Amino acid sequence: MEKWLVILGIWAMCATCAVLFIRGATGGSGKREAVEKRTRPASRASAGDTRAALND
Template structure:
């Protein structure tokens, strides 16, 4: 009986670590996507300013 409790405890610990790892990995990718969108908007704005300066 004690042996099964140890095995069950190890499996539960591995499952909990896997869930936390997956949640951490997916949360980071969402933040990076929003940062990239902000960077694209800034680069588009600066490109527009460059075009306006060239047309003047």
Template sequence: MEKWLVILGIWAMCAACAVLFIRGATGASNRRSAEEERARAASRASPGDTRTALND
């Protein structure tokens, strides 16, 4: 019985890591579009604002 709990625990850990890895790998596309949106907003701003944004 204890052997099966260890095996089940290892499989559960692998499944949790796989889910977190896949979510992390696919979540970057949303962040990239948000960064592009900020870049477009900065390009419409005054030159002083653009310089400040580049320094950040």
């Protein structure tokens, strides 16, 4: 019985990791679009100028 609990625990951990990996790999695209829609063009332009100044 103890052996089956260990095997079941390993399978459960593998399944949980697979689910979390798949959710993490596919969840980022929607978030990026939402952030880009909220950002105003003026703030994006000034951030670019700041990065250019820092790189010089």
